[in-house]
Amino acid sequence: MACNGSGCQSGGCYKDEDATCKQPPKSEEADSKNPSNVCIKCKLNDAVSGYGGIDDGRFCADCFKTNLFGKFRFAVTSNAMITPTDKVLVAFSGGPSSRVALQFVHDMQERAQRNFDASRDRSLPVFGVGVVFIDESAVLPIPSNEMEEAVEVVSEVVSSLAPPRKELHIVPIETVYSSDSGDGKERITKVVNTVIDPTGREDVLLCLRMLALQKVASEFGYNRIILGSCISRIACHVISATVKGQGYSLPADIQYVDARWEVPVVLPLRDCFAQEINMLCHLDGLKTVKLSTDLCSSINGLVSSFVALLQEENPSRESTIVRTAGKLTPFQFNRIPEIIDGNVPLATRRRQKRYNLKSNESVSSESFCPLCNSPLDKNTSK
Numbered sequence: 001m002a003c004n005g006s007g008c009q010s011g012g013c014y015k016d017e018d019a020t021c022k023q024p025p026k027s028e029e030a031d032s033k034n035p036s037n038v039c040i041k042c043k044l045n046d047a048v049s050g051y052g053g054i055d056d057g058r059f060c061a062d063c064f065k066t067n068l069f070g071k072f073r074f075a076v077t078s079n080a081m082i083t084p085t086d087k088v089l090v091a092f093s094g095g096p097s098s099r100v101a102l103q104f105v106h107d108m109q110e111r112a113q114r115n116f117d118a119s120r121d122r123s124l125p126v127f128g129v130g131v132v133f134i135d136e137s138a139v140l141p142i143p144s145n146e147m148e149e150a151v152e153v154v155s156e157v158v159s160s161l162a163p164p165r166k167e168l169h170i171v172p173i174e175t176v177y178s179s180d181s182g183d184g185k186e187r188i189t190k191v192v193n194t195v196i197d198p199t200g201r202e203d204v205l206l207c208l209r210m211l212a213l214q215k216v217a218s219e220f221g222y223n224r225i226i227l228g229s230c231i232s233r234i235a236c237h238v239i240s241a242t243v244k245g246q247g248y249s250l251p252a253d254i255q256y257v258d259a260r261w262e263v264p265v266v267l268p269l270r271d272c273f274a275q276e277i278n279m280l281c282h283l284d285g286l287k288t289v290k291l292s293t294d295l296c297s298s299i300n301g302l303v304s305s306f307v308a309l310l311q312e313e314n315p316s317r318e319s320t321i322v323r324t325a326g327k328l329t330p331f332q333f334n335r336i337p338e339i340i341d342g343n344v345p346l347a348t349r350r351r352q353k354r355y356n357l358k359s360n361e362s363v364s365s366e367s368f369c370p371l372c373n374s375p376l377d378k379n380t381s382k
Contacts, residue, residue, distance in 0.1 A: 039063050051279035054315040061283050068280055071271045072104045079256045081224065081266040082108065087128035089222035089263075090166075091213055092158075094133070094150050094289035096281045097228035099157070101269055103286060105129055105226060106161050113164055131158050132169040132216050134209055138185045139173060139192045142291050153289045169216050176211045198298035199244070207372045210261070217263040225265045232274035232311070234267075235318040238325040240303040249374035251328040260333040260373065273318065275311075331375055 037057070039047050045060035059067055076082050082105070090105055092098045112126045133154045137147045151170055158168045174184035177191075188208065195201045213225050234254050241250045252258060258265040269277070281288060310317040367376040 048279070048283070051275045052312070052315065053273050053275035053279065054319065055276070056315070065280060065283065068272060068276050069104055069107065072268050073108070075256060075268045075271055076108070079266070081257070081268055082127055084112070084124045084127055086224055087130070087222050088224040088226055089130045089132055089213070089217045090226045091228070092131050092133050092154060094154055094291070095228070096277045096288050097230050097233070097269060097274065099286050099288050100277045100280055101226055101228035102131060104268070106166070109164055110162060126164060129164070130167045130169065130220065130222055132171060132213060134212050135170060135172045136205070136209070138188060139205060146291055150289045150291055153287060157287055169220070171212055171216055173208055173212050176208055176215060199300060202298050202300055203372065214261055214263055222263060225263050227265060227267055228269055229267045230269045230272045230274050230277055231322050232318050234270065235321040236300070236304045236307050238321050239307060240300050243299055243303065246374065248377050250325065251330045252334060252375050254322065254325055255330050255334040257334060260368065260375070
C-alpha cells in the first residue's frame with residue numbers, strides 16, 4: 001500500500017509521490033481508548049462514544065445497554081432488593097436516573113412475568129410495581145405550566161410501559177402535613193420558610209420528600225422504595241455531607257439498602273454513572289422532564305459543580321470518592337437481613353450471604369434525629 005499522507009496511521013504505508021492514502025486519520029483520544037473503534041465485548045459493532053463516561057468508546061450500543069443493566073441487576077440480586085413477593089414503589093422525579101431505574105425495574109418485572117407464564121407450577125409470583133411522583137410546587141418556585149407538563153409526561157411514560165400494569169401516584173408534598181382541616185400546604189410552607197439559607201432549605205426539602213415517599217408506601221402497602229440515586233449523585237453527597245459536618249451519619253446514606261425507615265429504601269443504580277444513564281436515555285429515546293430549580297447558591301450546588309469538574313479531568317473521580325467513603329463502617333440498619341422466604345431463589349440467597357455488609361455492633365442505630373432521621377452518636381446525643 002503506497003501513501004504520502006502525513007496523517008496516515010494504517011501501519012502499512014510507505015511514501016510514494018503518485019499515490020495517496022485512503023485511510024482517514026484517527027484522533028489520538030479515540031485511539032488511546034479503543035484503537036480499533038470496535039466493541040471490546042462483541043467484537044462486531046462500532047463502539048459508541050461521546051458521553052464522557054469511564055467506558056466511553058469501549059462498547060457498542062447493545063453491549064453498552066447490557067453492561068449497564070448488568071450493574072443494576074447485580075446490585076438487585078446481590079442485595080435482595082427485589083424478591084418475587086415484594087411490592088416495590090419507584091420514586092420517579094422525571095429525571096434521567098429515575099427514568100432508567102423505572103425502565104430497568106419494568107424490564108425485570110416483564111421478564112419475571114414471562115417466566116411465570118411459561119412455568120408449569122407457577123411457584124414464583126411476579127413482584128408488584130408502583131410509581132410515585134412528588135409534586136413540590138408548594139415549596140419550590142416552579143411555574144404551574146411546567147408542573148402540569150411534568151405530570152403529563154410522567155403519566156404518559158408510566159402508561160406507555162407494557163403490562164404488568166403499574167399504579168401511578170401523583171402526590172403533593174404537603175400531604176406529609178395533611179389533616180382533616182386541609183391546611184397541609186400552609187403548614188409545609190411555614191416550615192420551609194423558617195429556614196433562611198439555601199443549603200438548609202434544600203436539606204429540609206429532602207427530608208420532606210422522603211417523608212412523603214414513606215407515607216405513600218405505607219398507605220398503599222409497598223415494602224420497598226426504589227430511588228434512582230447513581231454513583232455521581234452519591235459522590236456529591238459524600239463531599240457535601242463532609243463539608244456540612246455530617247461525617248458520623250454519612251455511611252447511612254451511601255449503602256445499597258437503608259432500612260432505618262418504616263419502608264426500606266434501596267439504591268439499585270449505586271454503581272452506575274450519570275453519564276452512562278444520560279447516554280442510555282439518548283440511545284433508547286427515554287422521555288425525561290427537567291423542572292426549573294436553582295442549586296448554584298447552595299453548598300450542594302457548589303459541590304455538584306466541583307465534582308463535575310473533577311469528573312471531566314478524570315472519569316474515575318466519582319468512583320474513587322464513593323469507593324473511599326464506602327470504607328466507613330455502616331450501621332446496623334444498613335445490614336441486609338437474612339432471607340428465609342422459600343420463594344426467594346437459591347442463587348439470590350447465596351449472593352446475599354456473600355455480599356452481606358458487616359456492620360459494627362458497637363455503632364448505635366437506635367437513636368435518630370427527630371428532624372432529618374439521621375443516626376445520632378450515642379456518646380453525644382442526650
